[in-house]
Amino acid sequence: MSSVELHTLPTEKWESGVEQLLACLNPWLESNWQTTLVAAPEEPFYKPASLKGSYHQIQFAHGYFSSALHELAHWCVAGENRRLLPDYGYWYEPDGRTAEQQKLFEQVEVKPQAIEWHFTQACQRTFNVSADNLTGEATDISRFQKSVTMQMRYYEQHGLPKRASSIKQRLQAAFQSP
Structure with a gap:
């Protein structure tokens, strides 16, 4: 197939x-x-x-x-x-989460969003941290944004997980990024 x-x-x-x-x-x-x-x-x-x-x-x-x-x-x-x-x-609660649900959501999103950031750069696009809760309770996402940024930098310094690294290399070649 x-x-x-x-x-x-x-x-x-x-x-x-x-x-x-x-x-x-x-x-x-x-x-x-x-x-x-x-x-x-x-x-x-x-x-x-x-x-x-x-x-x-x-x-x-x-x-x-x-x-x-x-x-x-x-x-x-x-x-x-x-x-x-x-x-x-994984547990997933769609858009419209309470502040407590949003906190749980953000805890499991740090690493994926940090990896996504690397993928986005490899494709020469702009990355934006996403709290993905437009209709939910208002929360301050600055701590989440900081956590994603710190995790992205950690991956820059120590390397991405193996599968993520392989994907990033393929994206860099396909999208001709440095």
């Missing part, structure tokens, strides 16, 4: 650069990890393979480039056992 068969969102709805992103990463994901990055019409979701020989799917939202990078970052953080569970077995 090729990754082309798995794309569920028509290519004309993809954001600019997504086709290049998928062409760069899916052959590597498929051959090394039995995984494919899929532009989905709904919210992001990780779907483990249900049949032998089928692919795990990293589904990113609405064909958005930044969503693809963010979901890839979550995949890089998830361990082997978590990659066998729908959405890695």
Whole structure:
């Protein structure tokens, strides 16, 4: 099964650069990890393979480039056992979270967003920390932004996790970034 068969969102709805992103990463994901990055019409979701020989799917939202990078970052953080569970077995409360729910959300988002930041730079795009809670209780996200920045710098100094490093190298080559 090729990754082309798995794309569920028509290519004309993809954001600019997504086709290049998928062409760069899916052959590597498929051959090394039995995984494919899929532009989905709904919210992001990780779907483990249900049949032998089928692919795990990293589904990113609405064909958005930044969503693809963010979901890839979550995949890089998830361990082997978590990659066998729908959405890695994590709790997720959608937009509209209470202040307490937002605090929990931010705790699990620091590493993925720091990795996403590296991916975004490799693609020569601009990264923005996302609290992803537009309709929820107002909270001060400055501590979260600082935590993501500190984690990104830690990765700069000590290196990214192995899968994230491999992805960043592929992105740098595909998007011709330094």
